[in-house]
Amino acid sequence: MLDGAIESVSVLKADHISKSFGAVPVLFSVSMDIRPGEVHALIGENGAGKSTLMKILSGFHAPTSGRILFDGVEVVLPPDGEAEKMGIVLIHQELNLAEQMTVEENIFLGRELTSRGILQRDVMREKVRGYLSDIGVDISPSARISELSIAEKQMVEVAKAISRNARVLIMDEPTAVLTEAETELFFRQVERLKSKGVAIVFVSHKLSEVKQIADRVTILRDGQWIGSQEAIALTPDAMAQMMVGRELSDLYPPMNEADVDAQRVLEVRNLCVKGIQDVSFDLRKGEILGFSGLIGSGRTAVFEAICGLAPIESGQILIDGVETRFDSVAASRDAGLAYLTKDRKAKGLLLNKQMRPNLTLFSLPKFTRRFGLDTGAEDKALERAIRRFDIRTRDPKIIVGDMSGGNQQKLLLAKVMESEPRIVIIDEPTRGIDVGTKQQIYHFIAALAAEGVSVVIISSEMPEIIGISHRVVVMREGQVMGVLSGDEINENEIVRYAAGLKRESRG
Amino acid sequence: MSDVAASNTTKDKRMRFDIKTAGPAIALILLCIIGFLLNPAFLSEGNLTNLLTRSAFIGIIAVGATFVITAGGIDLSVGSMAAAIAGVMIIIMNSAMETLGPGMATVLLGGGCSILLGLGAGWINGVLTTKGKIEAFIVTLGTMGIYRSLVTYFADGGTLSLDFAIRGTYRPVYYGSILGLPAPVWVFIAVSICGWFLMNRTAFGRYCTAIGSNESVAKYSAIKVDRIKTMTYVIQGLCVSLATIIYVPRLGSASASTGVMWELEAIAAVIIGGTVLKGGYGRIGGTILGALILTTIGNILNFTDLISNYLNGTMQGLIIIIAVWLQRGDWGKAKATKS
Numbered sequence: 001m002l003d004g005a006i007e008s009v010s011v012l013k014a015d016h017i018s019k020s021f022g023a024v025p026v027l028f029s030v031s032m033d034i035r036p037g038e039v040h041a042l043i044g045e046n047g048a049g050k051s052t053l054m055k056i057l058s059g060f061h062a063p064t065s066g067r068i069l070f071d072g073v074e075v076v077l078p079p080d081g082e083a084e085k086m087g088i089v090l091i092h093q094e095l096n097l098a099e100q101m102t103v104e105e106n107i108f109l110g111r112e113l114t115s116r117g118i119l120q121r122d123v124m125r126e127k128v129r130g131y132l133s134d135i136g137v138d139i140s141p142s143a144r145i146s147e148l149s150i151a152e153k154q155m156v157e158v159a160k161a162i163s164r165n166a167r168v169l170i171m172d173e174p175t176a177v178l179t180e181a182e183t184e185l186f187f188r189q190v191e192r193l194k195s196k197g198v199a200i201v202f203v204s205h206k207l208s209e210v211k212q213i214a215d216r217v218t219i220l221r222d223g224q225w226i227g228s229q230e231a232i233a234l235t236p237d238a239m240a241q242m243m244v245g246r247e248l249s250d251l252y253p254p255m256n257e258a259d260v261d262a263q264r265v266l267e268v269r270n271l272c273v274k275g276i277q278d279v280s281f282d283l284r285k286g287e288i289l290g291f292s293g294l295i296g297s298g299r300t301a302v303f304e305a306i307c308g309l310a311p312i313e314s315g316q317i318l319i320d321g322v323e324t325r326f327d328s329v330a331a332s333r334d335a336g337l338a339y340l341t342k343d344r345k346a347k348g349l350l351l352n353k354q355m356r357p358n359l360t361l362f363s364l365p366k367f368t369r370r371f372g373l374d375t376g377a378e379d380k381a382l383e384r385a386i387r388r389f390d391i392r393t394r395d396p397k398i399i400v401g402d403m404s405g406g407n408q409q410k411l412l413l414a415k416v417m418e419s420e421p422r423i424v425i426i427d428e429p430t431r432g433i434d435v436g437t438k439q440q441i442y443h444f445i446a447a448l449a450a451e452g453v454s455v456v457i458i459s460s461e462m463p464e465i466i467g468i469s470h471r472v473v474v475m476r477e478g479q480v481m482g483v484l485s486g487d488e489i490n491e492n493e494i495v496r497y498a499a500g501l502k503r504e505s506r507g
Numbered sequence: 508m509s510d511v512a513a514s515n516t517t518k519d520k521r522m523r524f525d526i527k528t529a530g531p532a533i534a535l536i537l538l539c540i541i542g543f544l545l546n547p548a549f550l551s552e553g554n555l556t557n558l559l560t561r562s563a564f565i566g567i568i569a570v571g572a573t574f575v576i577t578a579g580g581i582d583l584s585v586g587s588m589a590a591a592i593a594g595v596m597i598i599i600m601n602s603a604m605e606t607l608g609p610g611m612a613t614v615l616l617g618g619g620c621s622i623l624l625g626l627g628a629g630w631i632n633g634v635l636t637t638k639g640k641i642e643a644f645i646v647t648l649g650t651m652g653i654y655r656s657l658v659t660y661f662a663d664g665g666t667l668s669l670d671f672a673i674r675g676t677y678r679p680v681y682y683g684s685i686l687g688l689p690a691p692v693w694v695f696i697a698v699s700i701c702g703w704f705l706m707n708r709t710a711f712g713r714y715c716t717a718i719g720s721n722e723s724v725a726k727y728s729a730i731k732v733d734r735i736k737t738m739t740y741v742i743q744g745l746c747v748s749l750a751t752i753i754y755v756p757r758l759g760s761a762s763a764s765t766g767v768m769w770e771l772e773a774i775a776a777v778i779i780g781g782t783v784l785k786g787g788y789g790r791i792g793g794t795i796l797g798a799l800i801l802t803t804i805g806n807i808l809n810f811t812d813l814i815s816n817y818l819n820g821t822m823q824g825l826i827i828i829i830a831v832w833l834q835r836g837d838w839g840k841a842k843a844t845k846s
Binding site for chain 1 (some may be wrong): 704708709710713714716717720721723724725726727728729730731769788
């Protein structure tokens with residue numbers, strides 16, 4: 001390859017970029033060039049370094065080594081989103097809009113048009129109307145962001161990027177929260193932008209989408225650059241192979257046969273909660289039950305309601321055959337039920353505290369002796385947890401927010417297991433953690449089940465669900481579409497249920 | 508983040524923590540030295556017991572405020588609450604005199620009513636914030652106005668005075684001393700010890716910290732958030748009633764000007780002591796030092812002609828701002844933004 005030739009056509013180029021956080025390297029000499037008017041997909045497993053690369057390309061992180069070339073000229077991108085002024089816009093997955101302000105106000109936020117200090121609202125509104133019609137969406141400039149759907153919010157972000165004359169638009173999993181129809185509309189907008197010469201980088205886990213929309217694909221694995229290829233030459237299967245780079249079977253522990261005659265520890269009958277209609281399923285002792293479905297299909301809501309985190313409208317919950325209704329998380333914990341949240345930073349751990357108070361918080365009554373806390377027992381519990389879950393920190397007094405995602409997830413698991421639950425619900429067990437830790441967590445879950453603990457896994461990662469579940473419940477729009485077991489547990493089948501193409505008849 | 512880098516940051520954080528923990532103590536010692544240099548009589552036994560006694564009111568209330576603030580709340584109503592409780596106490600004791608006489612029974616009745624009123628008022632603040640889902644600032648701003656106007660109404664715009672016969676019996680609660688220390692100081696010590704134990708050695712204290720640190724995490728960790736938060740206001744109410752019980756015999760009266768600005772002094776003591784205003788980190792020991800610092804400033808100004816005594820509020824205000832500014836250096840994670 002002739003470097004000079006590529007530099008002349010690429011608008012933005014990462015050249016042998018490495019990045020370490022402290023002593024932990026996350027990117028190893030990764031290169032990627034982005035050309036005007038192309039859609040460039042960035043794919044890789046969670047923890048492969050995609051987010052880090054995107055943040056480096058948009059200036060949010062500085063590379064530890066390597067060069068960034070913008071229009072062929074080596075540059076140091078300004079931090080904190082300042083690169084937007086150069087035309088490099090990153091759209092975060094958790095969109096970055098002021099909810100209580102209008103579309104127009106958001107698009108011009110920070111660079112309002114004024115005349116002698118007075119806002120020129122009419123001019124701004126006209127311009128916003130122009131941007132919105134440019135991408136072919138029908139949203140009123142005066143609509144409040146909080147009134148819009150997620151897809152519409154995303155479109156506002158795109159309009160905002162256009163208003164900034166974006167030359168490079170970097171999007172982190174833009175389609176993850178979109179329905180199929182919304183995705184189609186979104187792709188049409190992408191095509192329009194592309195025809196205007198905007199370079200679009202996007203991360204997606206949906207490989208068929210990548211095949212459909214991308215011109216080129218860059219694959220990362222464990223922080224390494226695996227390759228950049230024309231999308232036309234790749235099949236989704238080939239992409240997956242390059243992403244994973246090893247036999248998937250290594251990742252998952254051998255599965256114990258589920259005992260179909262084991263007693264039912266949890267039975268849910270016709271559960272109705274806000275957004276959830278008529279959900280029924282049961283869980284046996286020692287079983288791993290997967291819950292699959294698209295994001296927003298109501299899986300989390302079902303279990304939050306069961307554990308006393310949200311009110312139940314109607315339906316029955318039976319624990320060991322006895323009807324129960326938990327009015328608090330403490331009550332469900334005392335009955336041996338524990339829910340591990342998917343949102344470890346906002347709902348799982350106290351990030352500004354050390355490990356010890358975090359570990360014992362969920363089961364603190366266990367550590368109370370007469371009036372006071374038994375800090376000695378807490379210390380012993382922490383030692384045990386560090387060993388059992390292989391939490392790797394040099395200093396046990398580390399502030400939890402400074403720990404890696406994988407160690408945080410292990411700590412969260414340890415925290416929930418400290419209550420010695422008989423039924424544990426793990427929501428997105430491996431979100432945002434590296435492959436090695438994933439494997440440890442899968443083995444841990446399998447071991448738990450072998451000990452007779454019943455486990456529910458809610459996951460949006462299909463291979464994970466397929467790899468570790470005995471049975472899989474598929475949900476769609478707040479309803480159970482079907483329960484799969486044995487050979488039925490495969491990607492094809494799950495997708496058909498999740499997409500509403502197939503539905504189990506109720507017997 | 509790397510283990511190495513992480514343990515390093517923890518290490519220097521811990522060093523900073525030490526400075527931070529010692530900060531209020533150093534400030535207090537400095538103030539005492541300044542006081543002594545300006546007037547050696549500052550360290551006389553008489554002045555020191557006076558200083559401690561004066562600190563007791565704010566100190567006791569501030570111990571309660573430490574719980575409220577640690578759990579992420581705020582209580583602005585404590586000063587008015589103290590005034591209203593004092594007023595009702597006096598009315599009850601005066602009217603009980605006819606049946607019970609001016610003896611201990613009447614004083615005990617007054618004290619008992621004070622505690623019930625304090626618990627009740629705290630509970631109302633707590634329930635309105637948790638079950639009513641109204642911000643603590645608004646709720647306690649409202650009750651602050653209500654209690655203040657109630658005491659004015661009870662006193663008919665003037666002063667409620669305790670019957671002189673009862674004053675004789677009640678007097679020792681403020682003026683008496685045990686083992687050389689005035690009674691209010693003993694109450695302050697007792698409240699401080701209980702508060703410290705509750706905050707640092709019980710599940711309740713841990714729950715307060717967790718709620719103030721991140722309420723969602725607390726909720727998902729099987730903590731009954733509403734109940735714990737309400738409890739902090741009830742504890743605050745109890746502390747206010749204890750402070751009122753030892754305050755009433757001092758002047759033997761209550762009026763619209765009783766307890767004015769106490770809420771600010773209590774909150775200031777808490778913040779000077781190193782508790783974080785937005786919650787999640789509470790220090791009872793610091794609060795006690797904070798209360799002592801505030802009283803010492805007033806005391807030094809009383810003792811010297813250097814600065815007018817009328818500027819007491821100015822000095823307190825400056826100290827609060829400086830204290831928080833110093834804490835900022837410790838808490839703000841200088842550029843260490845997480846990925």
